[in-house]
Every structure is written in C-alpha cells, then in structure tokens.
Amino acid sequence: MWDEIKAAIASNQSFVISSHVNPDGDSVGSALGVYECLKTLGKDAVVVMNDAIPDAYTWLDPDGDIIAPASEADIARLGDMDVAVIVDANGWDRLGRLRKPLEESPAVKVVIDHHPYSELITPLSVIETNASSTAELVYDLIDSLGAPLSSRAADALYTGILTDTVSFRFARSAPCAHVIAAKLLSAGVDPSRVYDQVYNRNTGARTRLMGRALSDIQFTGCGRVAWLTVTRSMIEETGALSSDTSGFVDVTMTIAGIRIGIIFVESRDGTVQISLRSRPDTDINQVAVDLGGGGHRNAAGAVYSGTLEQAVRTVTAAAVTAL
Numbered sequence: 001m002w003d004e005i006k007a008a009i010a011s012n013q014s015f016v017i018s019s020h021v022n023p024d025g026d027s028v029g030s031a032l033g034v035y036e037c038l039k040t041l042g043k044d045a046v047v048v049m050n051d052a053i054p055d056a057y058t059w060l061d062p063d064g065d066i067i068a069p070a071s072e073a074d075i076a077r078l079g080d081m082d083v084a085v086i087v088d089a090n091g092w093d094r095l096g097r098l099r100k101p102l103e104e105s106p107a108v109k110v111v112i113d114h115h116p117y118s119e120l121i122t123p124l125s126v127i128e129t130n131a132s133s134t135a136e137l138v139y140d141l142i143d144s145l146g147a148p149l150s151s152r153a154a155d156a157l158y159t160g161i162l163t164d165t166v167s168f169r170f171a172r173s174a175p176c177a178h179v180i181a182a183k184l185l186s187a188g189v190d191p192s193r194v195y196d197q198v199y200n201r202n203t204g205a206r207t208r209l210m211g212r213a214l215s216d217i218q219f220t221g222c223g224r225v226a227w228l229t230v231t232r233s234m235i236e237e238t239g240a241l242s243s244d245t246s247g248f249v250d251v252t253m254t255i256a257g258i259r260i261g262i263i264f265v266e267s268r269d270g271t272v273q274i275s276l277r278s279r280p281d282t283d284i285n286q287v288a289v290d291l292g293g294g295g296h297r298n299a300a301g302a303v304y305s306g307t308l309e310q311a312v313r314t315v316t317a318a319a320v321t322a323l
C-alpha cells in the first residue's frame with residue numbers, strides 16, 4: 001500500500017509535513033517520524049503546524065524544528081515544496097490557516113491517517129481506520145522504506161501510540177500497537193521517561209484545584225452519575241488556569257459503579273463549560289447535542305448559557321435520563 005508514496009518520496013526533494021489544528025501527541029509524533037525519516041534519506045523537510053505544540057510534546061523538538069504556530073510568512077512559502085505530507089488528518093478543513101496554501105499548491109499530496117473519511121483529497125492516501133494511531137502507520141512506512149529509525153523518531157512514534165491509545169487502554173484488539181511499541185523499545189525508547197514527559201506535568205496550582213473539585217464530588221442516579229464543579233473563585237484562589245481543569249472529569253470514571261461523569265466549569269463570560277464521559281454501554285453524546293454541543297458516544301461537551309446551579313440541575317437530570 002506504500003508503493004506509490006515511496007515512489008513520490010524517491011522522485012522528489014523538498015517536503016512540507018503538516019497535521020490538524022490543535023496538534024496532539026499523535027500528530028506531533030507522526031509528523032516528526034516522517035520528518036526524521038525524510039532527513040535520513042537526504043531530503044529537505046519542514047514541519048509546519050497551525051497551532052503551538054502543547055508543552056507535553058515540546059521535549060521531542062528541543063531545537064525547535066517544528067514551525068508552530070505558523071506565521072503568515074511561514075504560510076506564504078509552503079506552496080513551493082515538491083510534496084505535502086498530511087498526517088493524522090484527511091480533510092482540508094482540519095488544517096486551519098494552512099489549508100489554502102497547501103490545497104492550492106501544485107505539490108504532490110500525501111495523506112497518512114487513521115480517522116474515518118468521506119472522500120480522499122489525494123490518490124496517495126494511506127488511511128487505516130483500524131490502526132490505533134497514525135504513528136503506527138508512519139512506523140510501517142519507515143519500515144517498508146528500509147530507512148534507519150533515529151532515536152528521536154522512535155521516541156516520537158512511541159509518543160503517538162502512547163497518547164492515542166491513552167497509555168494502551170484503547171489499543172483495540174489488534175496486537176499491532178503493542179508489536180510496534182515493542183520494536184520501538186528495542187530501538188531504544190525509554191517508556192518511563194516518555195510517560196514522565198507526557199503525563200507527569202501537573203503544576204501545584206492544578207493539583208490544588210483538582211483537590212478542591214474532587215473534595216466536593218457529588219453523586220446522583222443511585223450512584224451511577226458523578227459530577228464535579230469548578231467555580232471562578234476556586235480557579236482564582238488556587239492560582240490555576242481554566243485550562244487546568246482538562247482531565248478532571250476522567251477521574252470520576254475511575255470510581256466503581258459510575259456510568260456517567262460530568263464536570264461543570266464556570267467561565268468568565270457567564271457561561272458554563274460542560275464535559276461529559278460515559279462507559280462504552282452508555283451514550284452521552286445526545287445529552288451534549290441537546291445542549292447545543294456534541295462529541296462522541298463516550299466523551300462529549302457543551303457550553304451552557306446560565307448559572308452554574310441551573311447547568312447542574314439541567315444536565316444531571318438529562319444524564320440520569322440517559323442511563
């Protein structure tokens with residue numbers, strides 16, 4: 001399945017690699033995997049992202065090889081490359097400000113991804129929806145090219161698999177993710193170091209805010225729904241950031257018997273940010289859709305216009321109904 005993409009790599013010299021807006025571990029890891037591979041083959045390559053790289057992944061790029069967030073000047077010179085490689089995304093609408101220069105460029109387009117798609121933007125597409133991560137596919141590409149795997153590429157690809165499977169929790173039944181992870185460990189990846197860099201990044205303020213939110217946890221629906229609230233004053237008193245609440249809701253799902261977990265975060269603009277989680281057998285998406293939001297069956301969100309108390313009353317009642 002890689003033959004045409006391998007031919008495009010062999011017959012061209014300059015490559016731009018990009019991915020979706022708000023890059024995650026898999027998009028950064030996959031992009032760096034492709035970048036390192038092209039470098040070892042003597043190609044000119046550049047990685048450009050619409051948005052900044054999250055702190056959890058900047059250790060993969062100590063010399064700042066990734067251009068992110070892309071400036072207008074960076075965007076202006078994207079069209080001159082021979083090949084545009086898009087990883088972990090398969091639609092132009094996922095590329096933000098990079099869409100126009102890449103879509104309109106005469107460059108050969110290549111897509112490597114694992115998300116469902118409606119139509120191909122290029123015939124040179126490898127989209128494997130059964131893959132745990134795009135990083136898995138990039139490993140395959142490097143392997144089938146017979147290209148050397150640099151230690152940075154190994155770290156980057158391991159990070160992609162680790163984060164897209166949430167530490168191998170959602171690695172599906174196919175053994176591929178584990179097989180490739182094992183090969184990456186053989187190539188020198190230190191799994192405890194990667195885990196530490198990616199996940200152990202809490203600040204004292206975030207930890208204190210989490211403690212405040214967790215100490216007030218509430219239950220309803222005969223102990224099957226748990227919810228947390230975070231007020232503006234809690235954020236201000238702990239010195240945390242609003243973004244520090246991301247991930248708190250997942251703690252509710254570690255409680256035995258909980259089928260739905262919810263967090264309510266009071267915003268400065270008078271709205272309430274709501275995140276919902278549910279077990280595989282419970283669909284929470286419709287609750288979010290009814291509130292004007294959405295997401296997936298087991299993870300969704302919405303913005304509620306009203307007070308924290310109103311949001312809690314409305315959404316916990318809807319959650320109990322969804323059980």
Ligand SMILES: [Mn+2]
Nearest residue numbers: 026088134164
């Ligand atoms: Mn991915």
